[in-house]
Amino acid sequence: MSLEAPPSGWIHKKIARDEKGWIIAATVVCIAMFFWMILWHVYGKQNPSSVTYYTTPEEFTSLTNSFIEQNQIGEDNGIPVVMPKPESDVFLLAQMWRWSSVIVLKKDEWYKFHISSKDVMHGFSVQPINMNFMVFPNYDYVLDFKPNKTGEYMIVCNEFCGIGHHLMIGKIVVIEDENELANYGY
Amino acid sequence: MSEENQSTTFLESLLNNMWLLLILGVGVYFVSYIFWGWAEIILIKSIPAEVKDLFTK
Numbered sequence: 001m002s003l004e005a006p007p008s009g010w011i012h013k014k015i016a017r018d019e020k021g022w023i024i025a026a027t028v029v030c031i032a033m034f035f036w037m038i039l040w041h042v043y044g045k046q047n048p049s050s051v052t053y054y055t056t057p058e059e060f061t062s063l064t065n066s067f068i069e070q071n072q073i074g075e076d077n078g079i080p081v082v083m084p085k086p087e088s089d090v091f092l093l094a095q096m097w098r099w100s101s102v103i104v105l106k107k108d109e110w111y112k113f114h115i116s117s118k119d120v121m122h123g124f125s126v127q128p129i130n131m132n133f134m135v136f137p138n139y140d141y142v143l144d145f146k147p148n149k150t151g152e153y154m155i156v157c158n159e160f161c162g163i164g165h166h167l168m169i170g171k172i173v174v175i176e177d178e179n180e181l182a183n184y185g186y
Numbered sequence: 187m188s189e190e191n192q193s194t195t196f197l198e199s200l201l202n203n204m205w206l207l208l209i210l211g212v213g214v215y216f217v218s219y220i221f222w223g224w225a226e227i228i229l230i231k232s233i234p235a236e237v238k239d240l241f242t243k
Contacts, residue, residue: 009194010198011195011201052230054231054232055233063238066242089241091241140233
């Protein structure tokens, strides 16, 4: 059997020079990658905030509705369009099969997104920049977000959430100044 | 004393026992990841009051 232990005393045998070299190289790579992982957490430009809060669908729905009332500037196919102030909290609720609002953001300004689900697990995938996060009911996932390019971005649900999953498309619009709103019909 | 005649050390007998290594290799990560997961879940707080106050009617 190939899985038998080698003859007794193998541990005292000297390691060949090339094998020792590979062991050292593998150890150095492991240690370097371990510290790089920590450094990347500090210096990486696209790290999530790693902040999560407990919530309930009722509480989050109420907060989202208040957020929409305070920031609504129009409607897009029956979906409220909101334009929160820079540096403010943005509430986005996912539910079968829609996103709570179309969000208008200013370029190069920070926003604190709170994302949660009302029913089942959804995915928050911003296209075409390919940003992906899972959205769970009962958890408020916080994302610090600074858009650096103007334009229209689609929010696609990338976790299968039922028969209307493919229709669950939201929108984020990034503008430089408010005169551009007319270009998007708001 | 030749290398073959030297006594078997604890490390050698541990490394020779592949089933024990298998159990340790799976078990250590199983226990530590479950502990880590529970610790994360226990440490989650509710939405801060100052954020709620901004959006409470």
